[in-house]
Amino acid sequence: MKKIFRYHEIADGIAAQIRNGILKVGDKLPSVRMLCKEHAIGMNTAKRVFLELEAQSLIDPKPQSGFFVSNRSMQRLPLPAVSKPALMPGYAEPEELITKVYSSLGNHDITNFSIGIPSGNLLPLAKLQKEILQASRSLQGGTAYEPLQGNVQLRRMVAVRSLGWGGNLNEDDLVTTSGGMGALSFCMMALAKPGDTVAIESPCYPGIFQLAISLGLKVLELPTHPVTGIEIEALKKLVSKINICVLIPNFNTPLGSCMPDEHKKEVVKILADHDIPLIEDDVYGDLYFGTQRPKCCKAFDTEGNVLWCSAISKTLAPGFRVGWVAPGKYKDKILKLKLVHAIATPSLVHQVVGNFFKSGRYDVHIHQMRRTLKGNYQRFNHAITTYFPEGTKISRPQGGLAIWVELEKGTDTVKLYDLAMKQKISISPGRMFTLQDQFENCLRICMGMPWTDEIDFKLKQLGNLAKML
Structure with missing residues (x-):
């Protein structure tokens, strides 16, 4: 495992130099032997560095000459335009x-x-199967109901992991759900009534639009930048017209945009000042390409106004339907809905995921x-x-x-x-x-x-x- 991490680390360093223009198109890279000497690594590790860079279209091999920065590394198509939806509720569901x-x-x-x-x-299926067997033994088959808030092990480990993005949650702050959509559904049902207006990014995941329509809500689509997410000035102008806001600040689908921290902080303040709850969908947050997981809007929430929702549907096991929400000041409303609609979440798979987090296997998997x-x-x-x-x-x-x-x-x-x-x-x-x-x-x-x-x-x-x- 150390060799894998080492060649990734070296390849990332060289890739950054290429993208930042330090290494330019046509520049020759050090030879395999030179790379071994500079980084105190073996020949196989050095070769893996070049394979990784070649796979990313950053370098090209030239027989008998070595590796050179590829002109493909500079090929960039323009960004899509900032979306400009009509600033009124829309209903033309496709x-x-x-x-x-x-x-x-x-x-x-x-x-x-x-x-x-x-x-x-891309998923660690064999390891998950072993974890299921172990959890089944410890839970005597997993046939008993969980507490209403959900599996303690899972909530505890989600709380521990929240430290990585500034959440500082504890297990009592969390309620488990059946997947990420289960969390979003509980939040929207708890906070909205038919005829209310919900603000959503444009474009956005179709399931969120469908959920809003099924609850009789009006949908107001927000102008969205393909890199930085919703346009803050548009939100300021429209805030008096909305009752709830639903956002995917980290790697929204389909754009992959990620709101800068200062934008997240400002959005949280704008909505809190108008007493408008923010439902934050963070199912993609662990899938960052950089060196550090991005913060969530919840990290800037001082009033319990942000309902942070997440799940393992995009990272570990879509079919397990394991999700959760940190509902802030709306926790009692969420628990009442869960009691009526679900009573409890499936104990076995929720224990499996909690154990997988605790063992460190999730971190190894998600890194790869x-x-x-x-x-x-x-x-x-x-x-x-x-x-x-x-x-x-x-x-x-x-x-x-x-x-x-x-x-x-x-x-x-x-x-x-x-x-x-x-x-x-x-x-x-x-x-x-x-x-x-x-x-x-x-x-x-x-x-x-x-x-x-x-x-x-x-x-x-x-x-x-x-x-x-």
Whole structure:
């Protein structure tokens, strides 16, 4: 394990020098032997450094000459535009489209760029199975009800982990739920009544829009920057019109945007000053590509106004349906709803996840998963840059599972979806991520699978289809 961490560390250092312009296109890198001498590493570790950089399209090998900084390292497509939704509640739910796209889930004959969860090939399935056996013994089969707040081990370990992003929670601050959507559902049911207005990023995960509509809420979509998240000035102008705010500040899907800390702090203050609760969806927070996990809005909450929701659905085991919420001053309302709608959460899998956190196995797993996703982003970015038509724009996510692609105006990505499905490729058309008539020329591509030559070929096919349109 030390060798893995070492070559990653060295590769990251060289990659940073390339991206910061210290090493320029055409510059020669040290030889394998020189790298061994400089970093006191073995030949195999040094070779892994170069393989890692080559996989990220940062360097090119030249026979008999060595490795050189690739001109591909500087290829960058423009960012998508800041979204400009109509600043009034929208209701045009793309239900048929969502149903059509999700109908391909589970079909292993399709290259599924539309599914926003990690492939089983990226998950520690064997270790989880062992953990299930051990938890089953300790819980005598897991047949008894948990306390209403949920599994103590899980809540305790989530609280411990919150120290990493400034949460400073304790186990009594948390309530377990059935997955992340279970947490969001409880929060929205507890805080809203039919006719209330909820503010949401635009574009955003379709399930949040569907949940809001099912509760009879009006949805106000907020202008959103592809790098920094919602536009603060727009929120200030609209704050008097909303009753609740739901945000994914860390690596929102589909954009992958991450709000800077100062923005998070300001949003928390704006909403608290108007007594508007903030429901924070943080299911992607552990999937950062940088060196440090980003803080959550909850870290700046001094009044209990932020309901922090998270889960392991995007990081460890989607099918376990393990989630939680730190509801702040709304805890009693959440507990009443949980009692009515669930009574208890499944004790066995919640104990499994609590134990997995405690053992340190989750940290080892998530470290490797972040490495894989970061490498995937580099590869997907290079493929889209190479294969997609002129005028394509692409997001630059700092974490998460998704890439947002904006094609030229007039391109219909619903038609692109239909054409792609004939080639056994599934994508998510941009219209899925809004209740308004926008993003028709956009699509989300998920990258939560191991990179292969087949993936590269399918992206090339997709790019060719986009050129036809």
